[in-house]
Amino acid sequence: MKRRDEEFAPLWELNKIWETLTEEERKYAAEQAEVVYYEKNELIHSDGEMSLYMWMLLRGKVRIFKEGIGQRQQIIRLLKPYDIFGYRACIADEGYNSSASAVESCAVYRMPKACFMQLIRRNGAFCYQVMLMMAKDLAFSEIQTVNLTQKHIRGRLAESLLLLLKNYGYEEDGQTLAMLLPREDLANMSNMTTSNAIRTLSQFAQEELVAVEGRHIRILNEKSLEKISRLG
Amino acid sequence: MKRRDEEFAPLWELNKIWETLTEEERKYAAEQAEVVYYEKNELIHSDGEMSLYMWMLLRGKVRIFKEGIGQRQQIIRLLKPYDIFGYRACIADEGYNSSASAVESCAVYRMPKACFMQLIRRNGAFCYQVMLMMAKDLAFSEIQTVNLTQKHIRGRLAESLLLLLKNYGYEEDGQTLAMLLPREDLANMSNMTTSNAIRTLSQFAQEELVAVEGRHIRILNEKSLEKISRLG
DNA sequence: AATTTAATATGTTTTTTAGCACATTTTTCT
DNA sequence: AGAAAAATGTGCTAAAAAACATATTAAATT
Numbered sequence: 001m002k003r004r005d006e007e008f009a010p011l012w013e014l015n016k017i018w019e020t021l022t023e024e025e026r027k028y029a030a031e032q033a034e035v036v037y038y039e040k041n042e043l044i045h046s047d048g049e050m051s052l053y054m055w056m057l058l059r060g061k062v063r064i065f066k067e068g069i070g071q072r073q074q075i076i077r078l079l080k081p082y083d084i085f086g087y088r089a090c091i092a093d094e095g096y097n098s099s100a101s102a103v104e105s106c107a108v109y110r111m112p113k114a115c116f117m118q119l120i121r122r123n124g125a126f127c128y129q130v131m132l133m134m135a136k137d138l139a140f141s142e143i144q145t146v147n148l149t150q151k152h153i154r155g156r157l158a159e160s161l162l163l164l165l166k167n168y169g170y171e172e173d174g175q176t177l178a179m180l181l182p183r184e185d186l187a188n189m190s191n192m193t194t195s196n197a198i199r200t201l202s203q204f205a206q207e208e209l210v211a212v213e214g215r216h217i218r219i220l221n222e223k224s225l226e227k228i229s230r231l232g
Numbered sequence: 233m234k235r236r237d238e239e240f241a242p243l244w245e246l247n248k249i250w251e252t253l254t255e256e257e258r259k260y261a262a263e264q265a266e267v268v269y270y271e272k273n274e275l276i277h278s279d280g281e282m283s284l285y286m287w288m289l290l291r292g293k294v295r296i297f298k299e300g301i302g303q304r305q306q307i308i309r310l311l312k313p314y315d316i317f318g319y320r321a322c323i324a325d326e327g328y329n330s331s332a333s334a335v336e337s338c339a340v341y342r343m344p345k346a347c348f349m350q351l352i353r354r355n356g357a358f359c360y361q362v363m364l365m366m367a368k369d370l371a372f373s374e375i376q377t378v379n380l381t382q383k384h385i386r387g388r389l390a391e392s393l394l395l396l397l398k399n400y401g402y403e404e405d406g407q408t409l410a411m412l413l414p415r416e417d418l419a420n421m422s423n424m425t426t427s428n429a430i431r432t433l434s435q436f437a438q439e440e441l442v443a444v445e446g447r448h449i450r451i452l453n454e455k456s457l458e459k460i461s462r463l464g
Numbered sequence: 465a466a467t468t469t470a471a472t473a474t475g476t477t478t479t480t481t482a483g484c485a486c487a488t489t490t491t492t493c494t
Numbered sequence: 495a496g497a498a499a500a501a502t503g504t505g506c507t508a509a510a511a512a513a514c515a516t517a518t519t520a521a522a523t524t
Contacts, residue, residue: 196511
């Protein structure tokens with residue numbers, strides 16, 4: 001983790017939750033928030049560790065995951081720039097209940113818990129925005145529980161690919177997923193072993209649902225993937 | 233669903249989130265909240281249906297569940313008196329993202345969404361209490377995702393039994409779970425088929441971890457159950 | 465650029481879990 | 495209370511997924 005002098009747009013231009021802050025609060029938030037940098041695969045925070053900051057991703061990609069049984073990890077969600085994380089633990093004044101690490105080198109705003117909670121207490125509209133964000137995260141988590149427990153391998157992998165597509169979109173070619181993920185991460189998202197992720201992705205390639213070149217995945221038949229995901 | 237004239241203690245004596253309300257707000261809340269009754273297995277709200285109320289359980293037990301693939305259901309959580317539910321959808325102004333049905337006949341307070349949201353907007357302390365509740369629910373959901381995906385059948389069943397114990401405690405004998413649940417619900421909690429729930433519970437009985445008499449389950453060896461749950 | 469290390473691909477075996485059948489018991493309903 | 499409907503208990507079979515092995519390829523490191 002490094003700190004560097006680099007200019008990023010102010011908070012309120014990056015995520016609408018900050019738009020609810022008054023001039024004074026914006027100034028306070030900007031003073032307190034600090035840009036920090038992480039290398040690829042570096043740990044940002046870890047499960048159980050007491051929450052000291054809430055974070056907003058500025059550049060790069062981050063995975064939020066939990067360690068399960070026998071070092072198997074489950075990726076809870078993947079973040080893109082301006083997504084906010086680590087805020088739940090701050091609100092509950094608990095340790096983080098998951099770990100965060102950089103998928104690729106990235107820049108992050110971190111805001112001390114005290115500052116964040118101050119803003120929540122002072123500003124009802126801000127509090128409401130945070131609440132709304134949490135309501136979305138909760139809905140997603142409950143949907144994900146059912147996806148991961150009830151769908152079969154093919155359905156789970158298709159689901160993950162569509163999730164990546166929805167979250168990161170395509171490269172300029174309009175086909176290639178704008179997210180390079182090792183197969184192991186794909187497996188950890190989809191609740192399966194790495195070899196099953198590899199095998200199933202190969203199957204999808206044979207069926208011409210996707211085309212694979214290393215970590216570059218082109219989506220050839222989104223409709224069919226949706227169907228596979230839907231039927232489990 | 234019926235309505236009856238029956239007296240329940242006022243909201244603020246039943247769940248601490250209501251303690252944050254002012255006198256005036258308490259009066260408003262009490263006016264707007266209404267007691268409704270549901271028969272065993274009656275549906276209280278269903279997944280996708282637009283949220284009109286938030287609810288607080290007064291008497292009885294309620295299951296919150298999602299329908300997955302091929303009518304298999306996943307129980308997201310089980311409620312005991314004074315637990316609050318259906319509030320997430322109100323906050324996000326969305327449809328419910330799960331269904332709720334009565335495990336046994338029960339009484340419920342229901343409060344119109346507009347009233348609930350009014351209180352949230354007006355009263356920062358109340359908003360914060362709701363937020364805190366949601367933070368707990370979110371943490372639970374994420375833990376549950378990992379439990380249900382990574383643990384093996386025995387681990388998942390042990391987990392569920394301990395969850396029931398934590399939530400409902402023992403009967404007066406200090407051994408029998410104060411929650412009668414058909415094996416199918418036990419299966420739907422634990423992400424397994426009904427026959428596997430029956431089979432695995434029988435195994436636990438043979439190993440003298442529990443004693444089973446119909447739906448009455450006595451916990452004989454909590455320590456061992458914890459170990460089985462922990463190791464997956 | 466070369467070397468080491470890690471990731472990917474694929475086949476095979478073993479374990480785990482679901483699915484089905486059917487007898488028996490318990491609940492529910494009238 | 496008695497009949498009908500559900501739920502439970504067990505055995506067996508099939509399917510799904512994990513585990514393991516090993517070759518190949520790509521990525522990271524010096």
